[in-house]
Amino acid sequence: MNLKQLAAHLGLSQTTVSRALNGYPEVSEQTRIRVAEAARALNYSPNARAKGLATGRAMAIGHVIPISTQHEMVNPVFGDFIAGASEAYLKAGYDMTLSISGDEDEADNYRRLKAKGHVDGIIVHGPKMADGRIPFLRGLDLPFVVHGRASDLDVPYSWIDMNNARAFKRATSFLLDLGHTRIALLNGLEFMDFAYRRRIGYEEALGERGLAPDPALIRGEEMTEPFGYRAAAELLATDEPPTAFLSSSLITAIGIRRAIHEAGLEMGRDVSVLTHDDDLSYLANGRDMPIFTATRSSVREAGRIAAEMLLRHIAEPGRDPETHLLEAQLIIGGSTGPAPKQT
Amino acid sequence: MNLKQLAAHLGLSQTTVSRALNGYPEVSEQTRIRVAEAARALNYSPNARAKGLATGRAMAIGHVIPISTQHEMVNPVFGDFIAGASEAYLKAGYDMTLSISGDEDEADNYRRLKAKGHVDGIIVHGPKMADGRIPFLRGLDLPFVVHGRASDLDVPYSWIDMNNARAFKRATSFLLDLGHTRIALLNGLEFMDFAYRRRIGYEEALGERGLAPDPALIRGEEMTEPFGYRAAAELLATDEPPTAFLSSSLITAIGIRRAIHEAGLEMGRDVSVLTHDDDLSYLANGRDMPIFTATRSSVREAGRIAAEMLLRHIAEPGRDPETHLLEAQLIIGGSTGPAPKQT
DNA sequence: GAGTCACCCCAAAGCGCTTTGAAGTTGGCC
DNA sequence: GGCCAACTTCAAAGCGCTTTGGGGTGACTC
Numbered sequence: 025m026n027l028k029q030l031a032a033h034l035g036l037s038q039t040t041v042s043r044a045l046n047g048y049p050e051v052s053e054q055t056r057i058r059v060a061e062a063a064r065a066l067n068y069s070p071n072a073r074a075k076g077l078a079t080g081r082a083m084a085i086g087h088v089i090p091i092s093t094q095h096e097m098v099n100p101v102f103g104d105f106i107a108g109a110s111e112a113y114l115k116a117g118y119d120m121t122l123s124i125s126g127d128e129d130e131a132d133n134y135r136r137l138k139a140k141g142h143v144d145g146i147i148v149h150g151p152k153m154a155d156g157r158i159p160f161l162r163g164l165d166l167p168f169v170v171h172g173r174a175s176d177l178d179v180p181y182s183w184i185d186m187n188n189a190r191a192f193k194r195a196t197s198f199l200l201d202l203g204h205t206r207i208a209l210l211n212g213l214e215f216m217d218f219a220y221r222r223r224i225g226y227e228e229a230l231g232e233r234g235l236a237p238d239p240a241l242i243r244g245e246e247m248t249e250p251f252g253y254r255a256a257a258e259l260l261a262t263d264e265p266p267t268a269f270l271s272s273s274l275i276t277a278i279g280i281r282r283a284i285h286e287a288g289l290e291m292g293r294d295v296s297v298l299t300h301d302d303d304l305s306y307l308a309n310g311r312d313m314p315i316f317t318a319t320r321s322s323v324r325e326a327g328r329i330a331a332e333m334l335l336r337h338i339a340e341p342g343r344d345p346e347t348h349l350l351e352a353q354l355i356i357g358g359s360t361g362p363a364p365k366q367t
Numbered sequence: 368m369n370l371k372q373l374a375a376h377l378g379l380s381q382t383t384v385s386r387a388l389n390g391y392p393e394v395s396e397q398t399r400i401r402v403a404e405a406a407r408a409l410n411y412s413p414n415a416r417a418k419g420l421a422t423g424r425a426m427a428i429g430h431v432i433p434i435s436t437q438h439e440m441v442n443p444v445f446g447d448f449i450a451g452a453s454e455a456y457l458k459a460g461y462d463m464t465l466s467i468s469g470d471e472d473e474a475d476n477y478r479r480l481k482a483k484g485h486v487d488g489i490i491v492h493g494p495k496m497a498d499g500r501i502p503f504l505r506g507l508d509l510p511f512v513v514h515g516r517a518s519d520l521d522v523p524y525s526w527i528d529m530n531n532a533r534a535f536k537r538a539t540s541f542l543l544d545l546g547h548t549r550i551a552l553l554n555g556l557e558f559m560d561f562a563y564r565r566r567i568g569y570e571e572a573l574g575e576r577g578l579a580p581d582p583a584l585i586r587g588e589e590m591t592e593p594f595g596y597r598a599a600a601e602l603l604a605t606d607e608p609p610t611a612f613l614s615s616s617l618i619t620a621i622g623i624r625r626a627i628h629e630a631g632l633e634m635g636r637d638v639s640v641l642t643h644d645d646d647l648s649y650l651a652n653g654r655d656m657p658i659f660t661a662t663r664s665s666v667r668e669a670g671r672i673a674a675e676m677l678l679r680h681i682a683e684p685g686r687d688p689e690t691h692l693l694e695a696q697l698i699i700g701g702s703t704g705p706a707p708k709q710t
Numbered sequence: 711g712a713g714t715c716a717c718c719c720c721a722a723a724g725c726g727c728t729t730t731g732a733a734g735t736t737g738g739c740c
Numbered sequence: 741g742g743c744c745a746a747c748t749t750c751a752a753a754g755c756g757c758t759t760t761g762g763g764g765t766g767a768c769t770c
Contacts, residue, residue, distance in 0.1 A: 073727090077756065140413070307591070
């Protein structure tokens with residue numbers, strides 16, 4: 025069923041039918057209703073390609089998700105982010121196109137995405153500190169919003185980010201207040217911007233108390249459970265083990281917990297753990313009594329906001345870049361407690 | 368840069384340029400090279416919409432992911448599945464469009480997807496036992512492949528599935544061999560087909576040893592960490608606690624582990640845990656010495672195979688439905704051991 | 711030198727929609 | 741009754757590509 029057939033069926037011209045369907049004022053209310061009913065009855069829905077060709081708008085947003093080529097790892101945060109974004113897209117009638125790209129062919133990927141013309145805008149995931157994609161996209165005349173920031177870049181662009189530095193500064197201060205001084209940081213890969221900022225926050229908090237960060241206590245890797253386990257096990261086995269762990273991911277924290285238990289210690293009493301919590305739907309940390317004390321910020325909400333920002337920019341092409349900083353909540357759970365007395 | 372401009376630039380007709388680019392034989396090798404070089408130099412890449420309109424093929428696959436409306440949960444398996452599928456799409460030059468749909472508007476979603484004509488095929492995620500989407504799609508003349516099966520349906524369609532029944536039967540038998548008789552099953556929601564099949568496998572294994580399943584030991588919920596924790600804690604607190612847990616998800620198993628520790632017991636000695644492991648990139652269970660004894664089957668590989676199947680069906684429309692059953696490996700880890708002696 | 715192939719290449723139609731510019735129809739007013 | 745404005749509706753062009761059905765050109769035969 026296409027426009028032509030529908031128009032023929034109604035005894036109207038394509039123009040009128042098209043206008044009726046798209047809410048143009050030049051059509052009488054009566055005709056509009058008649059058209060709308062016929063469209064529904066005959067199960068007509070306009071061909072998106074043709075529509076796109078004619079209007080120049082694709083009514084689709086591209087998400088390019090980079091897969092870390094070293095570890096072939098898919099960011100676990102992705103599903104929830106997408107779910108949030110799609111709420112916004114759904115309302116606005118936009119589709120979502122995904123491309124997964126290794127690190128190398130990214131630029132090309134974007135260029136193609138644009139040339140092929142099937143997206144009106146792009147969401148950039150997982151920015152690195154110096155992310156080449158951003159200047160590249162700026163030159164491309166395609167609206168985009170970055171989920172995160174690129175610290176090394178000093179050009180304007182739209183982003184939404186969690187206040188990583190602040191969150192980790194607060195988290196570190198919280199642990200310091202409890203008397204911990206040897207606080208390990210199990211971070212993500214530090215060329216990732218979020219990880220870099222978290223470390224900054226951590227160091228700032230230490231600095232304010234006159235403490236120098238101990239490189240031996242800081243690790244940055246892909247945030248898996250085994251990483252948390254291995255790192256925590258190693259650190260706990262040293263002469264001067266940390267009394268608290270700061271983790272960049274709930275998954276890593278779970279690994280830390282395992283190592284703690286295996287060392288015959290108790291989390292929250294002998295060793296404290298504070299983790300960031302992206303509030304993922306399948307990895308709940310508990311609402312009333314969270315397992316882990318955590319800095320919490322919903323990635324899903326970030327997705328929704330990012331999508332809304334992007335849609336605004338598509339609607340108003342001249343618009344200045346827009347930024348949005350989310351503050352994480354500090355949620356007190358059962359995994360932290362006062363530093364154990366020196367023995 | 369579009370075809371017309373490129374053709375003008377080369378002093379050729381659009382036809383010739385198009386043919387040269389698409390590898391038709393009517394073009395001299397020399398012209399072809401000249402065209403290809405110009406295209407690259409001018410950064411030309413054909414407009415996907417126009418191409419789609421002209422050819423009738425969208426060069427895109429639709430993934431419709433249902434979000435459980437009750438829990439607003441995104442399937443954690445999704446990211447890895449997609450990553451696998453996109454390997455296949457990339458090679459074949461296909462794109463991937465995502466739509467997220469609540470349970471209600473699914474049929475409509477598919478119909479629209481087809482009418483709008485921007486996908487050539489669909490991957491169906493998360494089938495339920497009686498899944499209305501399958502008969503619906505069969506009537507739609509749009510190739511599709513289901514990730515999983517719908518047990519209540521007796522119509523032919525293409526699917527790829529893990530042998531859930533077999534895996535859980537083996538897992539249960541393994542635990543029975545170790546002397547466990549009270550084995551709890553912490554399953555997914557049992558209207559989901561995979562969960563249903565897993566339960567069947569579990570019951571079969573018990574049946575072969577003349578044991579009847581104890582309803583008190585069986586739970587089916589959304590597979591979160593808190594679910595595993597809560598269920599295990601409750602069950603361990605009963606008069607006749609289970610000596611082993613069979614879990615449908617690594618995440619749930621992590622919750623079980625927490626409950627076991629909290630009860631002052633040791634996993635693998637006092638209580639055994641055997642879980643299914645989808646081999647997710649961010650939730651590694653360990654390679655050489657896995658934490659959990661597990662039935663392992665890579666969801667990422669399933670994604671790749673599903674995509675390849677679908678592409679085949681798109682290429683050869685007449686093709687009969689094709690099915691693919693993956694067998695899970697049984698991986699021995701540290702979470703299982705002989706049933707403790709009765710006291 | 712005319713006829714016959716290959717070999718290249720082209721003009722134009724068509725995919726399904728939007729949108730421009732114009733035309734037909736009404737009703738109201740002088 | 742005639743004219744204008746307002747309201748509806750329409751035909752046709754155009755979005756960027758593929759593809760059909762022709763044609764032109766040169767080399768090769770007889």
